[in-house]
Amino acid sequence: MSRSSLTVLVIAILAIVVTWLNSSWHSYKEILLPQNEKVIDYYLTDFTLLNTTPDGSMRYFLKGQNLTHQQSTNASEIFHPNIQASDNDGAKISLNAESAIQENKDGPITLMGDVILNSSNTDIANNFNLKTSNLVYDSLKKELSSKTKVILSTNSGKIEGTGFNSKLDEQSLRIHSNVHIEFLPAN
Secondary structure (H helix, E strand, C coil): CCHHHHHHHHHHHHHHHHHHHHHHHHHHHHHHCCCCCCCEEEEEEEEEEEEECCCCCEEEEEEEEEEEEECCCCCEEEECCEEEEECCCCCEEEEECCEEEECCCCCCEEEEEEEEEEEECCCHHHCEEEEEEEEEEECCCCEEEEEEEEEEEECCEEEEEEEEEEECCCCEEEEEEEEEEEECCCC
């Protein structure tokens, strides 16, 4: 066997060994990685999304600075979200926060940080602003809830308390505890 043939044979054997070691390492690495590893399968920046019902009507409109979707958990994390929604009577709400998490596609959205809810209605007297630090918006049930301190401001005054539940279709709001009310005199 000539020297050049021997060199080619050694290089071929080395290539096979390196390929085998590389594939073995990848298989071993997959075994070692935790099952809940965060793998981002897509990332959106300066985005807008429209979530609709099966009949095509709007559930909510979502704008945000960034969105990351994790393949393993099917969860989305949203930075600087703005959500626009409405009830059956057409009253519109706008939710703004520092960040939000949605655990699955049609699941509730948990807004975190400084959360501000603005309501706009054709009847100016029914408009209000709500501030809290953690709010859950369930678009399927059209419900809002929080367990943290809440401040509700209207043209008539201000209500403070801890925790609340609201059903958008019923236009109701229930504050759970530590309720303090300040009424403003009519002009």
